Amino acid sequence: MLDDGAARHALRLKGVSKVFGGVKALDGVDFDVREGEVHCLAGENGCGKSTLIKIVTGVYQPDGAEAFELFGERLESITPVQSRARGVSVIWQDLALFPNMSVAENIAFDEMVGLRPRGVDYRGMKDRARVVLARLGVTLDLDASLETLPIAQCQVVAIARALMNEARLIFMDEPTASLTQSETDRLLEIVRRLSADGVAIVFVSHRLAEVLDIASRVTVVRDGKLVGVYPTAGMTQARLGELMTGHLLEDHVTARDMATAPVVFQAQDLGLPGQFEGIDLTIRQGEVVGLIGLLGAGRTELAHAMMGMSQPISGQMRLHDQPYRPASIREAISQGMAYVSEDRLHLGLLQKQSIADNAAISVLDRLLDRFGLISNPQKIDLIRGWVTRLGIKIGQPDDAISTLSGGNQQKVVLAKWLATQPKLLILDSPTVGVDVGARAGIFRIVRDLAEQGLAILLISDEVSEVLYNADRVLHMAQGRIAGEYDPRKVSVHALEEVIYE
Amino acid sequence: MSNLLRNRQVEFRLLVVLVLLCIGLSLTTDTFLTMANITSLLNNNSVNLIWAVGLLVVLIAGGIDISFAVAASVVQYLAAKILMGIGGGNWVLGFLVCGSLGVLLGLINAGLIQRFRIISIVVTIATFNAYFGLLMFISGGRSIYALPDWWTARVILFEHEAADGTWSELTLPFTVMVVCVGATWLLIRRSNLGRQLYAFGDNPEGARRAGVSIAVMQALAFGWCGLMAGIAGLMQVNIVQEVVPNALYGRELEVLAAVVLGGARLGGGRGTVTGCVLGVMFVAVTQNGLNLLGISPFAFQMIIGAAILIAISTSNISFAGLGNLRSGGRK
Numbered sequence: 157m158l159d160d161g162a163a164r165h166a167l168r169l170k171g172v173s174k175v176f177g178g179v180k181a182l183d184g185v186d187f188d189v190r191e192g193e194v195h196c197l198a199g200e201n202g203c204g205k206s207t208l209i210k211i212v213t214g215v216y217q218p219d220g221a222e223a224f225e226l227f228g229e230r231l232e233s234i235t236p237v238q239s240r241a242r243g244v245s246v247i248w249q250d251l252a253l254f255p256n257m258s259v260a261e262n263i264a265f266d267e268m269v270g271l272r273p274r275g276v277d278y279r280g281m282k283d284r285a286r287v288v289l290a291r292l293g294v295t296l297d298l299d300a301s302l303e304t305l306p307i308a309q310c311q312v313v314a315i316a317r318a319l320m321n322e323a324r325l326i327f328m329d330e331p332t333a334s335l336t337q338s339e340t341d342r343l344l345e346i347v348r349r350l351s352a353d354g355v356a357i358v359f360v361s362h363r364l365a366e367v368l369d370i371a372s373r374v375t376v377v378r379d380g381k382l383v384g385v386y387p388t389a390g391m392t393q394a395r396l397g398e399l400m401t402g403h404l405l406e407d408h409v410t411a412r413d414m415a416t417a418p419v420v421f422q423a424q425d426l427g428l429p430g431q432f433e434g435i436d437l438t439i440r441q442g443e444v445v446g447l448i449g450l451l452g453a454g455r456t457e458l459a460h461a462m463m464g465m466s467q468p469i470s471g472q473m474r475l476h477d478q479p480y481r482p483a484s485i486r487e488a489i490s491q492g493m494a495y496v497s498e499d500r501l502h503l504g505l506l507q508k509q510s511i512a513d514n515a516a517i518s519v520l521d522r523l524l525d526r527f528g529l530i531s532n533p534q535k536i537d538l539i540r541g542w543v544t545r546l547g548i549k550i551g552q553p554d555d556a557i558s559t560l561s562g563g564n565q566q567k568v569v570l571a572k573w574l575a576t577q578p579k580l581l582i583l584d585s586p587t588v589g590v591d592v593g594a595r596a597g598i599f600r601i602v603r604d605l606a607e608q609g610l611a612i613l614l615i616s617d618e619v620s621e622v623l624y625n626a627d628r629v630l631h632m633a634q635g636r637i638a639g640e641y642d643p644r645k646v647s648v649h650a651l652e653e654v655i656y657e
Numbered sequence: 658m659s660n661l662l663r664n665r666q667v668e669f670r671l672l673v674v675l676v677l678l679c680i681g682l683s684l685t686t687d688t689f690l691t692m693a694n695i696t697s698l699l700n701n702n703s704v705n706l707i708w709a710v711g712l713l714v715v716l717i718a719g720g721i722d723i724s725f726a727v728a729a730s731v732v733q734y735l736a737a738k739i740l741m742g743i744g745g746g747n748w749v750l751g752f753l754v755c756g757s758l759g760v761l762l763g764l765i766n767a768g769l770i771q772r773f774r775i776i777s778i779v780v781t782i783a784t785f786n787a788y789f790g791l792l793m794f795i796s797g798g799r800s801i802y803a804l805p806d807w808w809t810a811r812v813i814l815f816e817h818e819a820a821d822g823t824w825s826e827l828t829l830p831f832t833v834m835v836v837c838v839g840a841t842w843l844l845i846r847r848s849n850l851g852r853q854l855y856a857f858g859d860n861p862e863g864a865r866r867a868g869v870s871i872a873v874m875q876a877l878a879f880g881w882c883g884l885m886a887g888i889a890g891l892m893q894v895n896i897v898q899e900v901v902p903n904a905l906y907g908r909e910l911e912v913l914a915a916v917v918l919g920g921a922r923l924g925g926g927r928g929t930v931t932g933c934v935l936g937v938m939f940v941a942v943t944q945n946g947l948n949l950l951g952i953s954p955f956a957f958q959m960i961i962g963a964a965i966l967i968a969i970s971t972s973n974i975s976f977a978g979l980g981n982l983r984s985g986g987r988k
Contacts, residue, residue: 237868252863254856256926258664265856268849269868275847301664 164228166191166325166356167212171222174207181207182218183380189325192354194347196361196371196388197327198400200593204380205360209327213246214239227324240266245323247314249330255303260285262302263316288316291353292346308339315346319355326350327358332366333588336451337617337656344370362591364393365620378402393620401593410603411627411643414443419477420611421580423462426471431457432635435471439580444602444612446622446643448655449632455615458632459582462613463495464488476579489518494578496569496586511560512539512553515568519575542571546601566590566598580611587621599625619651631655667920667968668932675939678946686949692817692825694945702941703830704893706934708912709919710841711885713933716916717845718878719858719925720770720777724785725882726909728762729890731788733900736891737801745805755891756884762788763883767875785909792902801900808891809898830892837885842930844881854878858925914961915940918968939964 167189174182182204189195199205210216214236218224224231226242234242253262260278261268263285268276282298289296294312302310311331318326328347332340347357347370361367367374368388376383376399383399417440427433432454439445447455460466462473464482473480475491482488485495506514516523516535523538525531539553548567550560557565566586573581583602587595602625606612616622622629623643631639631654641651683690708725715722736754740746746754762784769780812829819825845851857864857874865871894900919936921928943964944957 240868248866250863252860252866254859254863254926256859257852257855261852265852266867268852268856270849271870271873274849276849276852299664 164191165189165225166193166227168223168225169208169212169221170224171220172208172211172218172224173220174204174211174216175219180380182211185377185380185382186385187375187382188385189356189358191324191356192351193373194351194357194359194371196359196367196374197377198360198364198367198374198396199377199383200400201591203377203400205377206329207380208377209246209329209358209360212239212325212327213244240321243322243324244327245318245321245325246327247311247318247329247331249333251310251314253302253310253314253317256301258299258301259296259305259313260298262313263288263298263320265317266321284320285316288319291319292316293349294346306339308335308343311335311343312346315350319350323355325356325358327360329360330362331359332361332363340366362595364396364592365618368393368396376400397592397596401596409624409643414440414627417441417443420475421462421480422474424471424473426458426461426468426473428457428461428466428468428470430635431466432461432632433470434636436637437630439611439613441611442606442609443628444606444614444626446626446629447613447615447632448617448619448622448629448651449638450655451617453632454635455632456584457635459495459584459613459615462488462582463493489576489578492577492579493582494573494576494580495582495584496566496573497584506557508556508558510554511550511557511568512536514557515539515542515571515575518572538575539571542575546571546574547597564594566594567601570598570601574605578610580613581605582613582615584615585617586614587616587618619655620648623648623651665929665931668929668935671919671932671935671939671968675935675942678939678942682942682946682949686946688949689946691823692819693823694949696815696825696827698941698945699831700826700828700896702937703834704889704896705908705912705915705941706834706937707837707885707889707892708908709916709933709937710838710930711882711889712912712916713919713921713928713930714841714845714854714881715777715878716921716923717858717925717928718854718874719861720875720878721781721913721923722763722766722777722879722882723781723909723913724762724766724788725886725889726905726907726912727785727789727792728759728883728886729893730902730905731762731792732758732887732890733894734792734796734801734902737804737894737900740805740808741803745807747805747807751808751891752888755887757887759883759885759887759890760880761883763879763881763886764876766883767879770879771872771875789903789906796902798902800902804894804898804900808894812895828895830896833888833892837888838930838934841881841885845930850877855926858927860926911940911961912937914965918961918965 165188167187169185169187171184171186172182173180173184185204185208187208197205197208207216211218214234217233224233226234226244229242254265260282264281285298292312292315296305296309296312302313305313315326331343335343344366347359351357359367359371368391371388373385373387374391374396375385376396378400419438420441421437421439423435423437426435435458449455457466461468464484464487480491482491482493512535516538519538520530523530523534536553542548543550546567548564548571550564557568560568586598590598602612602614614622614626623646626643629641629643629651630637631641639654688694708729712722712725732755735758736751739754740751766777766781766784769775769784770777813826814828814832816824816826845854853864853869854874854877856867857869857871861871893905897904915936916928916933917923917936918939919928919932919934921933940961943960947954947957
């Protein structure tokens with residue numbers, strides 16, 4: 157048991173396999189986590205991470221395992237109840253909490269589960285919840301209903317709920333996907349605290365910088381097979397991305413000098429009180445302009461103004477050297493503007509409708525047949541064209557959009573906007589919740605579109621994203637353009653220092 | 658206290674409106690605030706309240722039931738046949754027979770929902786029609802007047818003669834209603850089963866992952882609603898002293914309206930016994946008030962409809978800010 161390292165093992169899996177309908181979701185994977193360790197499980201979507209988590213939590217039974225040890229106990233297999241009783245807990249990305257119930261009830265919910273009727277002791281429940289929150293160094297209003305809490309605090313409630321079950325091994329699935337930078341920092345602080353407390357934590361995240369920051373070791377899985385287990389010390393994001401995807405990611409500066417290309421869009425001294433002011437912005441044909449800054453710097457607000465969703469009160473905009481002052485998003489689109497929103501899941505797609513309907517929604521008027529009805533063959537042709545051009549992996553155009561992975565959904569959103577044949581495309585945080593492989597795919601498309609002459613404004617939270625994919629980087633802070641950088645002359649580190657100073 | 662106000666906004670608002678309504682009616686009529694009127698109001702609304710707390714449990718669990726009033730009619734009819742068949746029976750047998758028949762009809766709903774994964778509104782619209790059609794077919798629409806004496810006898814628990822000779826009294830249905838309301842409160846507020854019902858209505862997938870048994874929750878919610886429907890059926894016969902097959906047809910929407918008015922959310926996870934009682938009482942007092950004021954009964958439904966719209970839309974206004982936080986809170 158004490159074979160490697162001083163700490164005892166929380167979990168030790170050796171040669172675990174799982175087959176679904178003839179497909180090997182896991183093929184002889186080894187995985188071990190030590191007590192008190194923060195361990196990262198890394199891999200692209202569909203690589204087998206979730207299957208692995210579900211085997212440890214008893215949702216699936218392994219089809220074969222040379223060894224399956226939980227806290228030193230040898231197991232053949234495990235049920236969800238046994239897994240939880242042994243201290244295994246999963247915090248799913250959607251948290252699985254109860255918005256209408258109080259914070260205390262959410263934290264203590266699992267003690268209420270079961271068919272044997274018994275009373276509810278609200279006072280004792282609150283006391284226990286308070287103790288657990290104190291262990292995390294957090295105070296919350298225990299009587300508040302959960303839906304009144306910001307998402308970061310819901311995350312804390314989910315962790316507290318795991319501790320309430322005396323969790324000693326916690327899997328966290330994309331815990332930071334919807335948190336801001338400062339909320340993420342606070343969450344990582346809590347994770348460190350738990351780890352110092354002896355709780356083993358398995359961290360699953362697409363944000364590689366964060367993974368390298370918090371974890372001591374990383375296990376990489378690709379296509380159901382173990383790639384390797386690596387210490388994070390000395391590991392770089394680029395190397396980790398390469399291990400996950402199996403090919404070198406094009407993380408190098410791709411900036412070109414676009415100063416002579418014709419101007420597509422120009423803003424002069426644009427201002428809207430409380431949102432942004434004094435904005436000068438030029439975007440040229442075929443140019444990718446990166447716009448970076450902290451949350452609330454006014455980047456999205458600026459994009460909204462460019463799309464006619466708000467009306468600036470000072471300054472002016474020009475599109476193709478014509479005065480441009482859109483009164484509505486409809487007018488902006490008709491003049492050749494396109495906007496892929498930050499919150500694609502809520503605003504960009506109709507989740508329950510088909511892929512075809514989603515992609516065609518912005519160009520319905522061009523699909524009408526001679527009776528003025530929407531022509532289905534034309535619609536399918538349109539979709540097939542974009543599916544090929546953007547390399548979208550879909551089943552049938554009639555499948556619901558929710559059947560696609562995050563990366564492919566994002567490509568459908570792109571297809572929807574590209575179908576309007578825009579001159580300027582605004583991409584607002586296009587890779588939130590998208591895994592590293594799909595991310596590379598999206599940027600490949602961005603570069604291709606730019607090569608074909610599309611002007612692109614790329615808004616992002618991640619410095620490396622804009623630095624490696626834009627021709628020019630603008631830094632926005634407190635509603636103003638605070639600086640302009642040439643990606644060929646500035647490092648990721650130097651730019652991060654400026655932004656997070 | 659501030660927490661209570663914050664988490665019970667709907668109930669508090671409804672209470673204020675109800676109190677204002679009562680004060681208004683006391684001032685404009687000289688009959689509203691008499692013991693005779695208040696007690697008859699309570700007696701006459703016992704059946705609605707028993708149904709309402711049953712329906713509340715289903716709404717909290719994220720379902721809806723359209724069939725409970727018709728189910729009560731079926732229970733009445735079958736119970737009358739069974740009880741007369743065994744020679745009359747007594748109150749204990751009456752509760753047992755009506756209760757179990759009600760639970761059975763509720764479990765049929767739960768079973769269909771669970772087994773065939775059909776949403777509850779579709780299932781209960783179907784059973785509503787099936788139960789009612791079958792009842793009318795078998796009974797031929799004929800009422801039953803020959804009922805055991807114990808069933809139709811008035812059981813008076815409190816009586817008082819006023820100076821002018823009018824009698825006020827509280828009867829058995831009122832007591833049974835109080836017990837049903839109390840039992841429902843214990844179930845949903847004070848027992849782990851009830852909290853699982855809330856959780857199931859609030860986030861079914863989250864509840865399932867936590868190990869809450871979905872089949873048991875459906876059975877509990879619809880079984881409880883059926884039990885209340887059966888007991889309400891028993892009590893309604895005690896009040897009207899006859900079994901009329903189509904007497905309860907149509908009452909379900911009135912009860913549903915009152916429960917929704919009381920803050921129970923269609924969609925699950927929210928609703929309280931207090932709100933439910935206030936909702937029913939608001940509907941009852943409005944109807945009673947219109948009556949006493951001599952206003953056409955047709956105005957009643959119009960007012961209830963308007964009250965629901967106002968209640969739902971204003972509760973959305975005050976909860977709008979919270980809704981944003983729930984769906985991301987990152988803007």
